[in-house]
Amino acid sequence: MYRYDEFDARFVAERTEQFRFQVERRLKGELSEDQFKPFRLMNGLYLQLHAYMLRIAVPYGTLSAPQLRMLAHIARKYDRGYGHFTTRQNLQFNWPKLKDVPDILAELATVEMHAIQTSGNCVRNVTSDHFAGADAEEVEDPRPVAELIRQWSSLHPEFSFLGRKFKIAVTASGHDRTALRYHDAGVEIVKNSDGRVGYRIYVGGGMGRTPYLSYVVAEFIEKPDLLAYLEAILRVFNESGRRDNIYKARIKILAHTLGVTAMRDRIEREFAEIKAAGTLEVPEKECARIEAYFAPPAFADLPETALPTGGALGDWVTSNTHPHRVRGYTIVTISLKPIGGVPGDASHEQLDGLAALLDDFSLGELRVSHEQNLVLPHVRIKDLPALHERLTALGLATPNAGLITDLICCPGLDYCDLANARSITIAQEISKRFADGARQHEIGDLKIKISGCVNACGHHHAGHIGILGVDKKGVEYYQLLIGGSAAEDASIGEILGPGFGEHEIADAVERVVDAYLKLRQPGERFLETSRRLGLEPFRTAAYGEQRDGAD
Amino acid sequence: MLTANRLIDGTVLYWRGGGWVETLGEADVFAEPQTADAALAAAKDFVTRNVVVNPYLFEVKDGRPVAEREIIRAAGPSVRRDLGKQADV
Numbered sequence: 001m002y003r004y005d006e007f008d009a010r011f012v013a014e015r016t017e018q019f020r021f022q023v024e025r026r027l028k029g030e031l032s033e034d035q036f037k038p039f040r041l042m043n044g045l046y047l048q049l050h051a052y053m054l055r056i057a058v059p060y061g062t063l064s065a066p067q068l069r070m071l072a073h074i075a076r077k078y079d080r081g082y083g084h085f086t087t088r089q090n091l092q093f094n095w096p097k098l099k100d101v102p103d104i105l106a107e108l109a110t111v112e113m114h115a116i117q118t119s120g121n122c123v124r125n126v127t128s129d130h131f132a133g134a135d136a137e138e139v140e141d142p143r144p145v146a147e148l149i150r151q152w153s154s155l156h157p158e159f160s161f162l163g164r165k166f167k168i169a170v171t172a173s174g175h176d177r178t179a180l181r182y183h184d185a186g187v188e189i190v191k192n193s194d195g196r197v198g199y200r201i202y203v204g205g206g207m208g209r210t211p212y213l214s215y216v217v218a219e220f221i222e223k224p225d226l227l228a229y230l231e232a233i234l235r236v237f238n239e240s241g242r243r244d245n246i247y248k249a250r251i252k253i254l255a256h257t258l259g260v261t262a263m264r265d266r267i268e269r270e271f272a273e274i275k276a277a278g279t280l281e282v283p284e285k286e287c288a289r290i291e292a293y294f295a296p297p298a299f300a301d302l303p304e305t306a307l308p309t310g311g312a313l314g315d316w317v318t319s320n321t322h323p324h325r326v327r328g329y330t331i332v333t334i335s336l337k338p339i340g341g342v343p344g345d346a347s348h349e350q351l352d353g354l355a356a357l358l359d360d361f362s363l364g365e366l367r368v369s370h371e372q373n374l375v376l377p378h379v380r381i382k383d384l385p386a387l388h389e390r391l392t393a394l395g396l397a398t399p400n401a402g403l404i405t406d407l408i409c410c411p412g413l414d415y416c417d418l419a420n421a422r423s424i425t426i427a428q429e430i431s432k433r434f435a436d437g438a439r440q441h442e443i444g445d446l447k448i449k450i451s452g453c454v455n456a457c458g459h460h461h462a463g464h465i466g467i468l469g470v471d472k473k474g475v476e477y478y479q480l481l482i483g484g485s486a487a488e489d490a491s492i493g494e495i496l497g498p499g500f501g502e503h504e505i506a507d508a509v510e511r512v513v514d515a516y517l518k519l520r521q522p523g524e525r526f527l528e529t530s531r532r533l534g535l536e537p538f539r540t541a542a543y544g545e546q547r548d549g550a551d
Numbered sequence: 552m553l554t555a556n557r558l559i560d561g562t563v564l565y566w567r568g569g570g571w572v573e574t575l576g577e578a579d580v581f582a583e584p585q586t587a588d589a590a591l592a593a594a595k596d597f598v599t600r601n602v603v604v605n606p607y608l609f610e611v612k613d614g615r616p617v618a619e620r621e622i623i624r625a626a627g628p629s630v631r632r633d634l635g636k637q638a639d640v
Contacts, residue, residue: 027559029601047604049624050635051561080634095634097560342630413620414628421619424630474618 001062001365002147002293004112011154012109015116019043020102027099042122042160043105044115048417051095055118056108060128060146060170061089061368061375065355068366070111072351078104083351085336085344087408087459088167089127089368090118094415116154121162123153123234128170129177130369133296134377136325139189139197142172144291145226148282149187152227159234163241164249166234167206179370179486181205181213182462184251185233192220199226203233203263204255207456211492212252217264223287225271228280232270240266297363297378302328305381313388315437316399321384330381332362333401334374334391339435340428343409344372353394361387372408373401403440404448404513405431408459412452412469413476419452421469421476422502426450429506434513443513446526449484462486464527465509466493478505480512482538483530491531496539508542515541552578552611553590554624555603563624563636564603566590571603574636575625580611 004012019039026036040046044055056071063071071091075083078100079093086092096104108114118125126146133141149168153159159166169178172189180186186202199221205214221229237251240258255263274280305328307317322331334354337343346354354374358364361383362376369375374396379387391397400406407430410416412423427450434440449463453470460466466481477499484493500508513526515537520529530538552575553566564571565578572578581587587608594606610617616625627635 027601033558033598033604047556047561049620050563050627051556099559413623414630419620422623422629424628428630471619474620476619 001064002059002143002290008112008151009109012112012114012116015043015114016102016105016109019105023098023102038120041119042117043101044118045096045098045101046119046417048094048415049413050415052098052101053415054093054096054101054104054115055086056091056093056113056115057118057125058089058091058113058368059125059150060132060143061130061370062132062143063366063368064111065358065364065366067111067113068351068355068358070107070113072348072355074104074107075348075351082345082347084342084411085346085368085372085374087370087372087410087457088125089130089370090125091368092411094411119165121164122160123149123156123162123166123168126150126153126168126170127178127183127370129173130367130373130375131177131322131331131377132172132367133294134324134329134331135173135175136323137174138172138325139191140172141291141294141296142170142187142189143294144287145187145189145199146170147290147293148227148287149230152230156234158231159238162234162238163243164246164251166237166251168230174488176486176488176490177369179459179462179490181490182207182211182459182486183214184237185230186214187226187230190220196222198222199229201229201233203267204252206250206252207459207461208250209247209454209456210253211456211461212256213490213492214252215255215260217260217267224281224284225275227282228274229267229271231274231280232267235270235274236263236266297365299326299329299363299378300380302326302380302382304328307381308384312392312397312399313385316388316397317384319399319403319441320401321379324378326378328381330379330384332376332379332384332387333369334376334396335398335401335406336373336396337400337406337431338395338398339400339405340432342424343407343427346374350394350396353390354396357387357390361390371406373406399437400440402445402447404434404443404446405440407431407448407450409450410452410457412450412458416452416457418455419469420454420471421452421478423450423452423458423467423469425502426467426469426478426505430509433506433510443517444525446513446516447485448509459486460484461492462490463493464525464530465512467505467509468495470499472499476502478502480505480508480542482512482535483527485527489527494535496535496542500542511541511544512538552580552616553587553594553606553608554578554621555594555597555606558601558604566594566606569593571597575616576614580614581608 202214367375451458481493
């Protein structure tokens, strides 16, 4: 994985000391809250319902054992013993004290981590495929490109005060695991007809109160031109994006107001200027330097090995492993969705325990997925029984990856200052409702995504079944959406109708799922059935017994 | 009622008799809007002195917050009864 060079280390150390000075000035009263807020946000520090919240960047979702141990240490020493993995591959601590944050950042810097640009109106943490470097179908490992973008966008002088935040995802697989088309800009690594590797670029996706899928603005950008093209996109956004209304300030609004032709023309004009100047051509040498950090680990030459079957181990292997590109290896998803638990939470004991597993079972690497799970990318198939035993002891062997109880949700009103309704409690109720493993496998691939407000951190627009919490005169209600997808078949879910009460929503979800089981054709996933039949049968099922809704 | 967060650690605070307490049950309930507004004005002084941030008023009925948000804020996460103010009760 990538290691800081001298510049990176100095940059993070200086930034940590700079923030320490800003906190000292704030506590002495030399800075007002209005003056201090932009500084703390640029360092990932929010003030939430109960306390401050620190969001730590996990660039492209890759973590090492020392980094995991540091996160466990911070959870113990400065927080309440746990962390929360988010839908953008980051980790949040929910209880840090402002006075401790500079020390936390200093400790993070010792393992090459930070919280820079995890908030604020800037280019946010670059996300990528959590199976990168292991998936059999990828064109090439997308993480060197994500790292290149991270370096270019960190403290970029022109783009540190954008009209609104800007999120970039990078994928290299035909199976999109990054929610690419819901990002402000998406980079898909592709091969052209000559077999040359380059980039298909998407612009204008986003969730929030006005969801849009991005569209393609460039079918094939050559490797040396990537940063010039991204810079052109950001320039168009910076110059023409709205700043008068926070809800219309994302690039999705500009992109879909201008339309693809005008947007592409604007970007191409900027691109031509930047390219002519020649200042942003990506040096081959620098690419090679970064790529070297992501060189494949030393895989052993293993014989073809059958996956274990039968019993609890077999159930777990069926749902939580994915084919690896190297013979004898597999990719393991560690579900952070125990039945009835809090999606995405991990205790300091679990973080430490995982760190101990990495060298033994996964060539030293762990990944964070945007679906709030963890991934061991390089596991020998013959090690699966031993790994399963160790994960079971840590409470991390829930056999539900990709099934209905592998739902994602934001922190909601239990923690978040922006939320209108709780989301975790709804996730827990649904999880318990569908706890039976055989029933989960009968239902198959069904993604439920829950947000506690229109900001959509729980990706409700992209759920096969989405749930949006709303507030009606201080009371929580929940809208049901059907038909969304964040994958390569991306779509935006549609609202079924009036909202359900807190104690009605799980029943409504169950009725919708039961209707699907009756209506599906052989081999048809929930998403396909809903696309074939439309909303009506699910609306009928959902509202069959529901009485008192909220618009 | 009147609430804010303590600057140094973010702890939720409530207004009582010209100062701050940590539990909702000890806090002042303002029967009249004028009294509430006066308390809010007084709380601004604590903002200026960098003791608290973001003071605001919220509605209560029979001493209990009306909005779910304030019920959760006063207690702690409803999904972690071992955390927040509820853990000390």
